[in-house]
Amino acid sequence: MPTLFDSANHSPPINAQQKTTANTTFGAGSEHTPMTPLTSFAVHPDSVRFETQEEQETVILFLRQHFIVNVPWILIAFIIAIAPTVIFPLVTHILPISLSIPIGYIIIGTALWYLATLGFVLAKFLGWFFNIYIVTNERVIDIDFFYLLYKKFSEAELNKIQDISFTSGGIFAAIFNYGNVKIETAGEAPNLEFEMIPFPERVVETIRSLTEGLPNSI
Amino acid sequence: MITQTFPGTLWLIAKLFTLLGVAVYIVFAGVMVRQEHLMANVLEEGSEAILRILTYIHLALAIGIFILALIIL
Numbered sequence: 208m209p210t211l212f213d214s215a216n217h218s219p220p221i222n223a224q225q226k227t228t229a230n231t232t233f234g235a236g237s238e239h240t241p242m243t244p245l246t247s248f249a250v251h252p253d254s255v256r257f258e259t260q261e262e263q264e265t266v267i268l269f270l271r272q273h274f275i276v277n278v279p280w281i282l283i284a285f286i287i288a289i290a291p292t293v294i295f296p297l298v299t300h301i302l303p304i305s306l307s308i309p310i311g312y313i314i315i316g317t318a319l320w321y322l323a324t325l326g327f328v329l330a331k332f333l334g335w336f337f338n339i340y341i342v343t344n345e346r347v348i349d350i351d352f353f354y355l356l357y358k359k360f361s362e363a364e365l366n367k368i369q370d371i372s373f374t375s376g377g378i379f380a381a382i383f384n385y386g387n388v389k390i391e392t393a394g395e396a397p398n399l400e401f402e403m404i405p406f407p408e409r410v411v412e413t414i415r416s417l418t419e420g421l422p423n424s425i
Numbered sequence: 426m427i428t429q430t431f432p433g434t435l436w437l438i439a440k441l442f443t444l445l446g447v448a449v450y451i452v453f454a455g456v457m458v459r460q461e462h463l464m465a466n467v468l469e470e471g472s473e474a475i476l477r478i479l480t481y482i483h484l485a486l487a488i489g490i491f492i493l494a495l496i497i498l
Contacts, residue, residue, distance in 0.1 A: 242470050244472040255468070256470075257468050258466065258468070311498045314493075315443060315493065315498060319490060322450070322486050325486070333457070333460070336464075336472075358463070
């Protein structure tokens with residue numbers, strides 16, 4: 208007699224289902240994004256490890272703010288860089304004052320100017336480079352550095368996540384597809400906000416798929 | 426056109442202030458090197474070596490300018 212109804216033997220257990228869902232979200236299982244210094248969205252990055260990572264913990268998403276957020280300071284750096292050769296001669300040509308400055312001061316002043324420009328670029332780039340968001344198979348992490356001197360490490364376990372949403376608005380956000388992802392957590396765990404990250408809808412979907420099947424899941 | 430020349434004492438004060446400014450900048454460059462080390466301890470992703478080299482170059486240039494200022498000013 209043919210079997211019309213079978214037991215639930217064919218359906219995988221919840222944990223297996225959960226892993227399958229997480230791994231197949233946007234091809235995350237097969238997708239391995241290679242890391243470069245300018246990477247702002249990486250799925251299953253191979254070479255990423257962070258300070259408090261545990262043995263069995265794997266990084267699923269690695270995020271930084273969209274590279275477009277760097278454009279204002281890049282423009283400022285460009286203006287600062289061309290100032291000694293373009294703007295200063297223009298100003299001294301317009302103003303009716305001529306200072307006789309020794310050549311040594313001109314050399315040191317110019318060298319210091321370009322060194323300060325390099326320092327400005329380095330500080331801004333380090334701030335962007337090390338301001339990161341990580342989604343692992345266990346938790347969501349937000350690491351922030353402020354003014355090179357202050358560090359803030361926030362995390363929320365996946366089973367503490369109660370609600371997740373994203374907002375994306377404005378011309379640039381629409382063109383470059385970035386937005387903010389807000390993660391609300393239960394209890395005393397802090398709420399997290401991933402600011403100006405690329406593909407916010409993919410991030411929300413991935414976190415949602417990871418939390419499916421967990422207690423208190425969203 | 427107004428041309429201004431400063432007396433020698435004023436240039437000596439300017440030299441001291443320049444050296445002081447560059448010395449403060451060296452401290453800033455040193456802080457940046459230290460901070461890069463701390464940040465790299467938090468995150469390992471393979472590109473920290475490039476940034477580390479850049480911060481060391483930045484510090485070396487700052488020290489170089491200080492020495493140059495001592496010699497030519």
